[in-house]
Amino acid sequence: MHIAHLDIRNFRNLEHIEFYPAKGLNIFTGANGSGKTSLLEAIYLLGLGRSFRSSQLASVVRGNMKSLRVVARVKQTTDAFQIVGVEFSSTGFRARINGNAVKRRSQLAAQLPLLYMSSYSHLILDGGPRYRRQWLDWGLFHLESNFRDLWWRYHRALKQRNHALRTQMPSWRREIDAWDRELATYGEQVTSFREAILSQLQESVSQLFAVLAHQVGPVTMEFKRGWSRTIALGEVLKATLDYDRAAGYTRYGPHRAEVAFYASGKDVRDILSRGQQKVFCYSLALGQVELLCKIKEQHCIFLIDDFTSELDADHRRRVLALLNQLGIQVFVTTVETLDNELKAYPDSQQFHVELGKLRKMV
Numbered sequence: 494m495h496i497a498h499l500d501i502r503n504f505r506n507l508e509h510i511e512f513y514p515a516k517g518l519n520i521f522t523g524a525n526g527s528g529k530t531s532l533l534e535a536i537y538l539l540g541l542g543r544s545f546r547s548s549q550l551a552s553v554v555r556g557n558m559k560s561l562r563v564v565a566r567v568k569q570t571t572d573a574f575q576i577v578g579v580e581f582s583s584t585g586f587r588a589r590i591n592g593n594a595v596k597r598r599s600q601l602a603a604q605l606p607l608l609y610m611s612s613y614s615h616l617i618l619d620g621g622p623r624y625r626r627q628w629l630d631w632g633l634f635h636l637e638s639n640f641r642d643l644w645w646r647y648h649r650a651l652k653q654r655n656h657a658l659r660t661q662m663p664s665w666r667r668e669i670d671a672w673d674r675e676l677a678t679y680g681e682q683v684t685s686f687r688e689a690i691l692s693q694l695q696e697s698v699s700q701l702f703a704v705l706a707h708q709v710g711p712v713t714m715e716f717k718r719g720w721s722r723t724i725a726l727g728e729v730l731k732a733t734l735d736y737d738r739a740a741g742y743t744r745y746g747p748h749r750a751e752v753a754f755y756a757s758g759k760d761v762r763d764i765l766s767r768g769q770q771k772v773f774c775y776s777l778a779l780g781q782v783e784l785l786c787k788i789k790e791q792h793c794i795f796l797i798d799d800f801t802s803e804l805d806a807d808h809r810r811r812v813l814a815l816l817n818q819l820g821i822q823v824f825v826t827t828v829e830t831l832d833n834e835l836k837a838y839p840d841s842q843q844f845h846v847e848l849g850k851l852r853k854m855v
Contacts, residue, residue: 495516496514497574499565504563518823525828533796533824563579612799651676653672654669688718698776719747779816792821809834
């Protein structure tokens with residue numbers, strides 16, 4: 494799967510850009526503020542229905558324009574093509590696939606699997622547990638069709654239980670009992686999926702990190718499910734009800750899950766340099782890509798912002814070589830040229846971005 498044609502209109506400083514990306518590596522070079530990251534952001538919007546830089550899409554619309562639009566012609570693993578388009582205006586957000594209205598943003602994500610590596614990729618290590626949960630759930634979303642529904646049902650029940658915990662209505666305890674049954678059922682299933690995929694990811698990430706980092710020992714991962722392993726979730730919810738009522742929210746469950754990463758038995762944050770941590774983050778992302786290719790024989794699109802940040806030329810070549818082996822489409826931004834590293838990725842195109850304009854480099 495890859496984007497064969499991309500049309501972007503009125504997206505930040507991009508007035509109108511239309512081009513045919515390479516099936517492999519696409520490199521956007523240019524000065525800061527030229528529009529490189531906006532190109533990635535437009536593709537991200539196409540795949541997820543939201544921006545990675547702003548919670549309000551109104552701020553993404555160019556200048557005094559009334560709307561933005563991003564449309565792509567996507568070639569699937571077969572010979573079939575899909576037309577995916579998104580638009581935002583004062584009337585709201587709309588998305589279509591082959592002319593049919595998209596009701597949920599998850600439909601876009603399923604149609605156009607995306608992985609985004611930002612210049613702040615260390616958040617998966619340094620940020621809160623939600624970043625690690627998001628990493629873990631990305632693979633489940635694309636590999637396990639039942640997971641999407643389970644995840645949605647669990648979070649709906651969690652929201653309702655938290656509301657009931659804070660209400661002063663006399664019936665609050667009956668409501669809690671009803672939502673506890675759903676939370677326990679869906680929560681146990683979500684956790685089973687997470688535990689199963691983590692063991693597969695650990696093997697893949699360990700092998701990838703060995704290729705990228707060489708001298709660092711094997712990678713292991715510890716999954717913390719969000720409540721004690723010695724007791725069922727339903728029992729925990731009952732035992733801690735009074736405390737949850739006082740706190741006003743549910744303190745135990747899959748929404749509190751965590752993943753810890755170790756290299757040679759030690760926390761990667763303690764023993765890896767900043768550059769090595771960046772390489773480790775690439776290993777985590779590429780592990781998901783490899784698993785998707787292996788299990789579902791499906792490719793994704795990889796977006797990398799500020800590729801040269803905290804990566805030396807040798808590690809850049811290793812990352813590009815692995816991406817080339819995986820055979821996925823990649824979009825990269827950089828302020829530096831990558832002429833030497835491109836030997837690791839022969840199927841590539843370079844574009845120069847200046848003042849919101851795109852020019853293919855020969």
